[in-house]
Amino acid sequence: MNAPITLMSHLIAGFPDGETSIAIADALVKGGASILEIQLAFSDPSADGPAIQTASTVALEKGYSTKQGLEIVKKIHDMHPDIPIYIMTYGSLAFTPGVENFVKMCKDAGVSACIIPDLPFDNDEGLTAACAKYGMENIPVAAPSMTQARLEEMASKGFKYIYAALRAGTTGSQTVIDQATLDFLDTVGKGGAKVLGGFGIRTGEQSKVLCKHVHAVVAGSVFVNIMLEDPKNIAGVEAKARELSGL
């Protein structure tokens, strides 16, 4: 099933519950997602908005911390062995058990990359090295507010992928990607990294505009919001994925 747009879609392991999160992953893949970004819930997700914080709290209340979350990941990986799974979480969950132990646990669950935004690329507590040791990637997150110098430094470090957290670029009903954003994406990809880009993508139209400039379009809270509204609406998740991937 080759979707026209490479879509990296996000879910939280254990939200709204274990079984449903597996069904969500399934729906996302059916809807054309090429990559799954699976978040391990953390108690203090300060780089996320309120929707993901709320969903994380639900997952934690149901007992889905690292070990239980990775069991979900393993099941998803077994169902869809060809779909790469990237783990997104926070430094505390990687650092507390030991970064290398954490990476190994991820590897054993079938994960192929880690996205940990609060372990900065120039002080990552050994995350990049541990990922390399286990044949995985560390994917740093770039932001448009970074200085040009810092952005170039990140871009030149030889990362295979860089996640670009773009500024919202919609005006009215038209989605426009302004020159500043294009320049930003250029710099991020300068060292050869493939760029995963997202900015709160909600519609197929936005996805279509963005996909021309990135390796993969990232969509996250749009799916979480569908499930927050109605935790049974798996069909809604699949339909949204289909819209965003152009399948």
Place this chain on the structure above:
Amino acid sequence: MADLEESEANDLKPEDLNMAKSLVESDNGFFDKFGGKYVAEIIRRPLDDLEEAFNKYIKDPEFLEELRIIQRDYIGRETPLYYAPTATELLGGAQIYIKLEGLANTGAHKINNAIGQCLLAKKMGKTRIIAETGAGQHGLATAAACAKLGLECVVYMGEVDVRRQQPNVATMELYGAKVVPVTSGSRTLKDAVNEAMRDWATNFATTHYVLGSALGPAPFPDIVRTFQSIIGEEVKRQAAERNIDIAAIVACVGGGSNSIGVFTSFIENPNVRLIGAEAGGVGPKLGENAARMVGNAAKVGIVQGYKSKFLVDDDGQSQPTRSISAGLDYMGIGPQLAALGECGRVEFTSILDKEALEAVNFFAKNEGILFALESSHAGAAAMKIAKEFPKDKAIIINMSGRGDKDIFITSPVFRPEKWKEFLAAELKRLENNEDIHDAEIMNK
């Protein structure tokens, strides 16, 4: 839980003292292994900009003079170093002195940092200020500083804290601040920090985040300590003027801003014991207290932008804390204090809720001084150790704040029936829209 007796640090080894001396300020954001700037790139730029501005203005004579005048005329510095004769006699050991930070305008030491940062923000061209608050004292101080300096102010406060510190909420609103109750997570201080971080990531072009404690990502621990160290500088000067021979300084430690503020001038002086009092809550088990340095519940971790000791579980999820004092009810400790604790320079003890309440009562009755529940943890620690020292030595208690704000917590403990009657009568009066002069008189 370990007591002070078990963690004596009087015989500090020379290498530990040298280590402590290297911890007076950060080395590129780190205090030994603690500290750092563990943040998503989205929040990196405002931190770097802040660091640059701080380093510039803290050397600018004009800025420093403006700050000095505000400290003198608005905050009311210097605050007194009060000799407590009755407490000294009753405790039967060292002379007891109390640094009355509670007499600073807005009732606590928090104003030292709030004014400093708000003035800095103004120099940086920011027009909007956000802050997190636990007990409400930092929010209050920031709200007042913003009112004074003409800045817009938004204060994030956990829903639980809004409830237990309602007088401070009311006062913040009087100062014109918008208080936003935080309903996520455990609805206390740490969740307010998360919310403030989110706001800052979106609005940093116009907004400065006044972090209230000596923690969080660099450069906050250095900035907050710098603005708070005026407390210790004054104590040092006041003690020298009056020939007070200081043997120990005791301060409560939540995040650690008042303690690092009073300790800093003495870190390099091995003759002065530095003692931090943590919240022992209702017991020693995880979840029953907020003790990070005492006992072995806390782990080295990375949470909310910095590496320090945190109450987290084996996975790294933050754990609930418990204390009668909202200002000490926090899972992490400032990285500088964690480092000073690890090398033995700062000793830690923990004080139970009931001991803190006893200390409030003791100093109120015997000295006419009303400690905040946070600061009374320091008072209680001093009461425990006073006897260990000879009469010609002094213990300094940093009363970081005064206890007016706690009346809704202390009154139900000390006079429950009268308080219940008062609240019921007051509610009835408000519901009936009666003037106080016409209302039914209680206990007639």
